[in-house]
Amino acid sequence: MLFLIAAYAGGANADGLKSLENFVKTVKTGQATFTQVVTSPAREGQAPRVKTSSGQFEFSRPNRFRFDYVKPFVQTIVADGQTLWLYDVDLNQVTARKQATVLGSTPAALIASAADLQALQADFVLADAPxxxxxxxxxxxxxxxDGQLQSVRVGFRAGGEPTMPTTTLEVLEIVDSFGQRSVLSFTGFKLNPALAASSFQFSTPKGADLIRQ
Incomplete structure (x- = not known):
């Protein structure tokens, strides 16, 4: 599940902050396929547990995004600008939380929610990495x-022409306060596609349990 670093010196050619700023400024909507690998810390006498999932991701800046997990279990996460919805198909259960209280210091804020770099710097200390x-x-x-997030590393691929650079999101590496590591890899990223407003709307399916937090 998405939920959704001690800074060290940047190496040669470290332009991560420039890429992040360009991504936030120029990419107002995005769409991609993702694979998520979650590795839990090893317990005494046991190997680390690894879980892999995959699905589709899209966002519309600011404050709207959607994760559709399709493998191995179907789950949907939708942020509509006011509420963060989580629908677990197997449990037939929907959890709704106020978006403003849960998204500030999350990976989703880094890639999809914030309107500009200044908004991100209100919640994060940002630094170039090699x-x-x-x-x-x-x-x-x-x-x-006080949150569950310990650190995030974001990887961008720069492209385009010098006069019109493009920045594509490739990787999110997330470490939570329990030491669990989650790596999301994005492929087929589409920059600024036309997305229907309905993509970021959610209605509780008939018969599903609704829990508001």
């Missing part, structure tokens, strides 16, 4: 110490 695997990286440390 280029790696052909990507430009940003390290983000939540300013709040």
């Amino acid at each position: 280029d790696k695997d052909g990507l430009q990286w940003v390290l983000a440390t939540p300013k709040s110490k």
